[in-house]
Amino acid sequence: MNRRRFPADYIAVKREYLTGDPVTSEMEPEYLMVQPGDTVKFIAADPGHNAATIAGMIPGDGRKFVGKINEEIEVILTDAGIWGIKCSPHYTMGMVMLIQVGDTPANEADLPDNLPDAARQRMLDILERRDAES
Numbered sequence: 001m002n003r004r005r006f007p008a009d010y011i012a013v014k015r016e017y018l019t020g021d022p023v024t025s026e027m028e029p030e031y032l033m034v035q036p037g038d039t040v041k042f043i044a045a046d047p048g049h050n051a052a053t054i055a056g057m058i059p060g061d062g063r064k065f066v067g068k069i070n071e072e073i074e075v076i077l078t079d080a081g082i083w084g085i086k087c088s089p090h091y092t093m094g095m096v097m098l099i100q101v102g103d104t105p106a107n108e109a110d111l112p113d114n115l116p117d118a119a120r121q122r123m124l125d126i127l128e129r130r131d132a133e134s
């Protein structure tokens with residue numbers, strides 16, 4: 001198992017426009033591994049986005065957070081488990097990421113049933129890419 005661990009301040013939110021293709025929205029990195037109590041900073045690398053927790057994807061006694069659009073926020077991820085993060089305006093387009101807090105990798109069972117289709121698909125893709133890299 002050789003998963004990359006990103007420094008907490010690496011995380012960024014961006015949106016890419018591909019000529020001739022539908023708009024794609026993504027967060028980078030899409031899968032982040034940290035330890036309980038680590039601080040994660042969400043950087044507004046491109047205007048028009050935010051970072052917020054996804055209901056049903058906050059482990060343990062973790063607290064939800066909702067950044068304002070273009071706001072750079074720092075949050076302490078207290079509880080081990082899989083945190084689901086979304087960009088609120090582009091959630092239904094699948095602009096999401098996963099944060100693994102602690103040593104247990106995310107798997108499909110961590111995804112709630114009520115996710116928007118594009119968000120669920122993006123998360124499944126994220127897990128597949130992560131597995132391909134390990």
Ligand SMILES: [Cu+2]
Pocket residue numbers: 015025048049050087088089090095
């Ligand atoms: Cu967005």
